[in-house]
Amino acid sequence: MSLLDYIDQERLPNHIAIIMDGNGRWATNKGFERGEGHKEGVRAISRVVEAATKASIKYLTLYAFSTENWNRPAEEVNGLMDLMVYAISEETEKLKKNGVRITCIGDMDRLPEYARTALIECIDQTKEGNTLTLNIALSYSSKWELTEAARRIADDVLNGVLNKEDISEETISMYLTTHGIPDPDLLIRTGGEQRISNFLLWQCAYAEFYFTEVYWPDFGEKDLYEAIIDFQGRERRFGKISEQIECNSTGSKPEKEQ
Ligand code: IPE
Ligand code: IPE
Ligand code: MG
Secondary structure, eight states: OOGGGGSOGGGOOSEEEEEOOOHHHHHHHTTOOHHHHHHHHHHHHHHHHHHHHHTTOOEEEEEEEEGGGGGSOHHHHHHHHHHHHHHHHHHHHHHHHTTEEEEEESOGGGSOHHHHHHHHHHHHHTTTOOSEEEEEEEEEOHHHHHHHHHHHHHHHHHTTSSOGGGOOHHHHHHHSTTTTSOOOSEEEEOSSOOOOTTOSTTTTTTOEEEEOOSOGGGOOHHHHHHHHHHHHTSOOOTTSOGGGOOOOTTOOOOGGGO
């Protein structure tokens, strides 16, 4: 029996977000250059996307590169950009075949031209996919996103497109790069750190957090399914008390309360 059989299909997290951490330590521990860890990390992405599809997960957001990661040594940053372009060109056909739709959140303007072009091409090629939405957070940080949203909201108020009085939580969600994507139900961080590192601060307001010591390059199907099973054992109260909870199918917040 596979761990997949222990997952309750009626209570799946609709959206899983992952902070893929630990590539560098994985490599260093083995006496390799950090770049080897990033390469192995790409293989882990492939495994996890396949496992998520098998488990019928609808949305998977992967934190691939943060705004703060631009401050790493140029050699590592350039290596990561090259790796991303390589991985995209290798994987696009398979993703398309498996009905995976790629979306991207982050400050694309900061990406080198060749990386941006490859990404746009992949987004376009996979846009009809309706099995899994694979959302890549690249050059992303929550504070960047919220600042951009505040600027655009201010512009729209100044231009008369939006009334100040009409600004609600839904308005703010609409101005974020994740608009159209439901908030994550489950946030996984690999690599042993227990912090959020500027990731989806608004969207994770009610996510369940799951931290594991496993370095990202070692993370696979079994680890993903363990996280989902752990999630399914939790009671999501959304501020209420136990007796008030009638568990809906996904354990997600009822729509009118989101
Ligand atoms: C995560 O692994 C990948 C990126 C941030 C790009 P790290 O590179 O942060 O690995 P550690 O945390 O140094 O082990
Ligand atoms: C978070 O990992 C960013 C990504 C996984 C892309 P980091 O390794 O950059 O996070 P910190 O700096 O240790 O918090
Ligand atoms: Mg790290």
